[in-house]
Amino acid sequence: MITLSDVKLPLGKSEAELIKIASKKLKATPKYFSIRKKSLDARDKENIRYVYTIEFSAKEQVKKEKAYPRLPKEKQPKKPVVIVGSGPAGLFCALRLLEYGITPIIIERGEKVEEREKKIADFTKNKRLDVNSNVQFGEGGAGTFSDGKLNTQTHTSFNSEVLEIFVRHGAPKEILWLNKPHLGSDNLKNIVKNMRENILVRGGKILFNTLLSDIKIKNGKLTEISLENTRTKEQTMLEPSLLVLAIGHSARDTFEKLYARGVQIKQKDFAVGVRIEHLQSSIGFAQYGKSYSLLPSADYKLVSKGLNRSAFTFCMCPGGFVMPASSEENSVVVNGMSNYARNERNANSALITQVRKEDFLSDYPLAGMEFQRKLERNAFVAGGYSYCAPVQLVGDFLNGKTSDKFGEVLPSYGAGTKFADLNEVLPKFITESLKFALTDMDRKLKGFASPEGVLTGVETRTSSxxxxxxxxxxxxxxxxxxxxxxxGAGYAGGITSSAVDGLKVAEKIFERLSV
Structure with a gap:
């Protein structure tokens, strides 16, 4: 097997050229050829190139599927293994448990992804919020209605497993080698559905519209859980052998119940801010120059270290939308979303700053959650008490002035917007950090602080x-x-790391049951 790194192709060149390079090296046509990595080098805008790592051989290569040990029949738990939540952590935990021969039950407070999509559309158009089926809750988790980004800061062998599992369930194969892989929200809906069908056909169960409403603990051990049908309000009791809490970062009622029952919880830092929108063409030109139309939609990742706390962009969605992401009544929350093609008019990203535990001014373990809630209710009031989002042009935000008209950038938030001064929605320590960041980031990405850019508030659900x-x-x-x-439990941030944690938890469960 031969591996070649740093293989460069200029724009317009076919990837068939890579096979020619491999053939020249082998002095024969390779029987096996694979792209292992692909990235874009745009440092020189006059000479933009794709950079590859390729792998090839004169012999056929047969990939062996990894075999997992099966839990013997005599060690199977007599009571059900229950997973709460069908986001990436819950789904990947369930899939791995099935590999081990352990059949789980997933309970999900929201709906199947097809029905969930209808609820989100209804909220966007008619302002009818379903607190259990929305951008935050439902099959696939919050990431299903983002961009499906698979970047992660965590480097582990599990990462490649996660990508391969996604591909087996219908993801584009290119995610295995792209430097910045993404699925797109449109693809994710089908992938999640395929995962559901795989779990069911292998004997797993999924109970939709089912909320974990309470738990019972005796002598330091979980003994019983209460489940509530979110449609009929019918209560049922279940004695699980164990319970996986893959509840997501917005399950505030569950956090409160766990704390009330004595589960040890502690505060965690997170970040809040706004969504910023520009024309995608402006970002493309700033990043790639005149060649931008020949390239995939440009993205960016910016960090500003000033004013004693960092600010940064997060969950950047090229060619996408700003989404209404509320999950509690009388609150406004925003998030970003892109489909696979990333071909909408605007680019958007979270522009957020650190919120530290000392900012809560409280030792209460759920004080950070209450901090988020307060900002979301401020946004609801500023938006006119109607789930419209408060918006402000970048130039007016920097000058502390309420905007009165849009420029070339029109907001993509579908549930309606209302001009407001975001300086009055967010605390001063946050707005000061964001203002510093805007001017600082503009030096790194020309036009980032364009006065006609649109800020939409508030972005609070960046992590648990x-x-x-x-x-x-x-x-x-x-x-x-x-x-x-x-x-939601504080052990991941994003789709890939959540899925990885689901696999790790499944592994730990197998180890425990195998003893």
């Missing part, structure tokens, strides 16, 4: 405001049989 503490077995430090998992 809590951490449910767990030990080396991945169980709660004070409740045996309870497995905090994924982003």
């Amino acid at each position: 405001p809590i951490k449910i503490e767990r030990d080396e077995t991945f169980q709660s430090v004070n409740v045996q049989g309870l497995y905090p998992c994924g982003e």
